[in-house]
Amino acid sequence: MPRLITLSRAARLVGVKRGVLQKRIQQGELRTFEGELLLSDLLHAYPQTEIEDTTMLERVESIMENAVNKIIRPDEEGPDTNTLAARILSLGQELAQARAEARRSTDIIDSLKNRFEEISSSDEKTQQQAFSTLRDWFYRTLESLQTVDDDSGLVAKEAFLRVMAAQVRILPSGHEFFIEGTDSILEAGLRGGLALNYGCSNGNCGLCKCKVISGQVKQIATHDYALTEAEKGLGYILTCANTAVTDVVLEADEAHGSYDITPQEIEVKVKKLERIDDRVIFLQARTPRTKRLRFLAGQYLSLKIDGLPAQDCSIASCPCDDMNLQFHIPVVAGDPFSEKPEDCLEPGASITISGPSGDFILNEDSPRSLAFIACDAGFGPIKSLIEHAMALDIAEDIHLFWIVTPGNHHYRGNLCRSWADALDNFHYTALSATEDAAVAEHLPEIIASLPRAASLDFYACMPAPLLGQTESFLLDHGVPAQQLSLEPIRK
Ligand code: FES
Numbered sequence: 001m002p003r004l005i006t007l008s009r010a011a012r013l014v015g016v017k018r019g020v021l022q023k024r025i026q027q028g029e030l031r032t033f034e035g036e037l038l039l040s041d042l043l044h045a046y047p048q049t050e051i052e053d054t055t056m057l058e059r060v061e062s063i064m065e066n067a068v069n070k071i072i073r074p075d076e077e078g079p080d081t082n083t084l085a086a087r088i089l090s091l092g093q094e095l096a097q098a099r100a101e102a103r104r105s106t107d108i109i110d111s112l113k114n115r116f117e118e119i120s121s122s123d124e125k126t127q128q129q130a131f132s133t134l135r136d137w138f139y140r141t142l143e144s145l146q147t148v149d150d151d152s153g154l155v156a157k158e159a160f161l162r163v164m165a166a167q168v169r170i171l172p173s174g175h176e177f178f179i180e181g182t183d184s185i186l187e188a189g190l191r192g193g194l195a196l197n198y199g200c201s202n203g204n205c206g207l208c209k210c211k212v213i214s215g216q217v218k219q220i221a222t223h224d225y226a227l228t229e230a231e232k233g234l235g236y237i238l239t240c241a242n243t244a245v246t247d248v249v250l251e252a253d254e255a256h257g258s259y260d261i262t263p264q265e266i267e268v269k270v271k272k273l274e275r276i277d278d279r280v281i282f283l284q285a286r287t288p289r290t291k292r293l294r295f296l297a298g299q300y301l302s303l304k305i306d307g308l309p310a311q312d313c314s315i316a317s318c319p320c321d322d323m324n325l326q327f328h329i330p331v332v333a334g335d336p337f338s339e340k341p342e343d344c345l346e347p348g349a350s351i352t353i354s355g356p357s358g359d360f361i362l363n364e365d366s367p368r369s370l371a372f373i374a375c376d377a378g379f380g381p382i383k384s385l386i387e388h389a390m391a392l393d394i395a396e397d398i399h400l401f402w403i404v405t406p407g408n409h410h411y412r413g414n415l416c417r418s419w420a421d422a423l424d425n426f427h428y429t430a431l432s433a434t435e436d437a438a439v440a441e442h443l444p445e446i447i448a449s450l451p452r453a454a455s456l457d458f459y460a461c462m463p464a465p466l467l468g469q470t471e472s473f474l475l476d477h478g479v480p481a482q483q484l485s486l487e488p489i490r491k
Helices: 007-014 018-026 039-045 055-067 081-120 125-147 152-164 185-191 229-234 376-392 413-422 436-449 464-476
Strands: 004-006 036-038 166-171 176-179 209-214 217-219 236-238 242-244 248-251 264-275 280-286 300-304 311-314 324-330 350-357 370-375 398-404 426-432 457-462 484-488
Touching: 004 007, 004 039, 007 018, 007 036, 007 039, 007 152, 007 176, 036 039, 081 125, 081 152, 081 217, 166 185, 166 242, 176 185, 185 242, 229 236, 311 324, 311 376, 324 376, 370 376, 370 436, 376 398, 376 413, 376 457, 398 413, 398 436, 413 426, 426 436, 436 464, 457 464, 464 484
Parallel strands: 166 248, 370 398, 370 457, 398 426, 457 484
Antiparallel strands: 004 036, 166 176, 209 236, 209 248, 217 242, 264 280, 264 350, 280 324, 300 311, 300 350
């Protein structure tokens, strides 16, 4: 029986990004059947894939872990023993079923053989000739079937991957992600770049409730929120307290815009405070484990530090790490925090954050490639968007242009270069303006370097006075207004 495989799993199996497979599908090199690929087609397209060859897969995974600077994983990377046992049991059941089918097929073949022998020994000449032709065809076909097992290595590798990671598909969006290690469905979904609905992350609020449509889940944490018997009967679970044993399909709420995110107020603790240079302060703050921040990449928060007026700051980290929030705060002359941040905040000090706010967010429904233009500390929210785009793994190409004005420098240039080194579809250009107001001098070369610039989605974060000229320039060069997203540097 032809074996079908989802696009996400196929990408992992042969060690390429989903976008690469999508491109080959668009170009007619790979066929799809209701969104899935034939395993035999995949092997034909990637003949070098072998069961022993896990290097491509490992490479892609380490790239995403290291280059994207994702959250720190727990030491134990594999699923827990109970989940592993349940997955192996599920595969065992499939194997038993396949064996039973194979036995049935063998029985049918044997009786066909017997029947042919009976007919061929009959006296009627014409009938004998007809059936001997049919018999020859049948034996030839049988022989060819016995030799076509080229994809057995791939099937075995796919089975191995299914033991190590279950795939989750969310309805109605169709978003997919994998659950690895001991992650809950919610943790894996956030890591995969999804804006799943949730609140406390620890089984109290019920906001992460969703319905299991198919597949098997397993509770991995106790929860105080009580599902009714009717809800349990309908297959409702809490994503923060369950993991997937087999591949599952869930019906779950996701945020589609800032209007879907409830405002929150959380007291966070300073984890790291560092003056990167004369122009930018790096702040990392940690939320309580039981009260994390739900936000969309690119949004900003109001930060209230004791003794100082509240200030708006863009979040520079990815929603996939909702406990560790980063900010790249521009230094402003005369501002007490800018001048002596260490006098205002010590490691472990409290900050009250409120929000999130803002619509400088990724258009996840867009099939277009992405171009980011950051100026100075505008790199902060751009970094958040890029990490989110990488977690989603949907953009075919990502271009980053980082312009610094005199006195500033590319303070996270190494990170950008590591993205470019690790990911084939990421392109980084560092630019320096000759004076503060001369950012626009680089726009012509940015446009010239982009193939089909008008077909890209542009995201730019820079000082407010420079946004107008950037917008006019891009519009004049054919970029439609709905493909532009502009944000001033917050402070
Ligand atoms: S997030 Fe609150 S119960 Fe799951």
